[in-house]
Amino acid sequence: MRPATIAFVLLAAGPLRAEGGPLPLIDERLELMRDEAAWRYARNAPVEDLAREAISLQRAMVDAQAIGLDPGAARAFFTAKNAAEKEIQSCFMHRWSMGEEDPPEMVPDMSGELRPRLFELEFEILDAILAYDGPPITAEIFFEAVAVDCLSPDTAEALRSGLTDFFELEE
Template identity: 35%
Template structure:
């Protein structure tokens, strides 16, 4: 109180991580509709580069942040695959799908920047796992991917110079 250095509580960060994963149903719908593969290695490189640059500016060890973003990408693809399988087996696809290139991808980069910004003012520890699991719970996210995400998150460190 009375300080300008407001600490983001881990739940805010966890909500942002969940928000990013929450886009993956729409990403999958766009890809199915446009016959685009779920995995897009060229795009992954762009996402990782953006994360690494933002992490470096914020004073993080970029390797540890990249491992976390790689885990987010793996989780994102697992969610998309799960939705594609559901639609393949007869579940109805969403009717209104935002454009991946003009709408969703820029939003995903912004959420990535927000994640790094929120990380800057807090540290996440193993005791936060229950809160993480309560916040990060989008449909179709496999348990293993969620655990990998949390492990990568608690391993993020600052630069050591």
Template identity: 30%
Template structure:
């Protein structure tokens, strides 16, 4: 995933900065299938929401460090995945696709938490001074993101299933969001994990 994003970065950044080109046009220099503006809009919204969810992992990490809680919470994770499966079924998204996607979001969030805990233990001066209420404040905000994430997962299914368009569209969306949010290396690596289920890995060679 990371290699795909970086190999096409110059061409895709031009797409982001210069605006839409012809729908489905091939970039002769890179072999990237340029997604149409509708594709970009849906994937951009999805990546943006994924990054918003990842940013809440910082607050989860701060709360757990203050309370001495472990990062992994199998009971909470199982409850979330069961809820996702039920909600996906009601919304017309395949439950297994929703569960696979949210399992990746959980693992990405734990990557951020582990990285931050290691950083804060090595550099106590960097520890956050504010310790948010995990159950009363942070988790409700996480839970409010679940329905729109599932909705966007379903809405982007046609482009994500389309040969070549998923990888190029996702790379363009990622570059746009990263340029706006300035993610550090830890959060970029976690974003790799969060985005991993969205495209068919077999398509990767078509856009490198």
């Protein structure tokens, strides 16, 4: 099944955990970056993959537009999300390489386990953004809900700002 078809099937199924808004899903996605970092660390693979990022960003914009969200807001949010993910992965890989902590002994299967869940979360995040009708997502609310190790306050604020771009367009 093609990614666009998967997006349509998932989004047509109705709000996926939309009652919690996008924040728990964003937190879950960012928490998975430790697993992705472990996979990369075990293979000595770089954190940055600009070609994959470009494809992912384009797909997110198309998927956002397909469900009625602004593709420009999607670009801002997913660009910030990519930066946050790279920051988290780099932080963990640095800790492991410097001996500050031991790398995980169990490394997830990227193609069979981790990547499918990451794709699924992107669709769920878009769906939750579309369905969200809660209070404005202030910095306090965001930082309480998205409290991921290795995520700097500045990067988290950029991610929150990218997220709120979706809602500012509606006003």
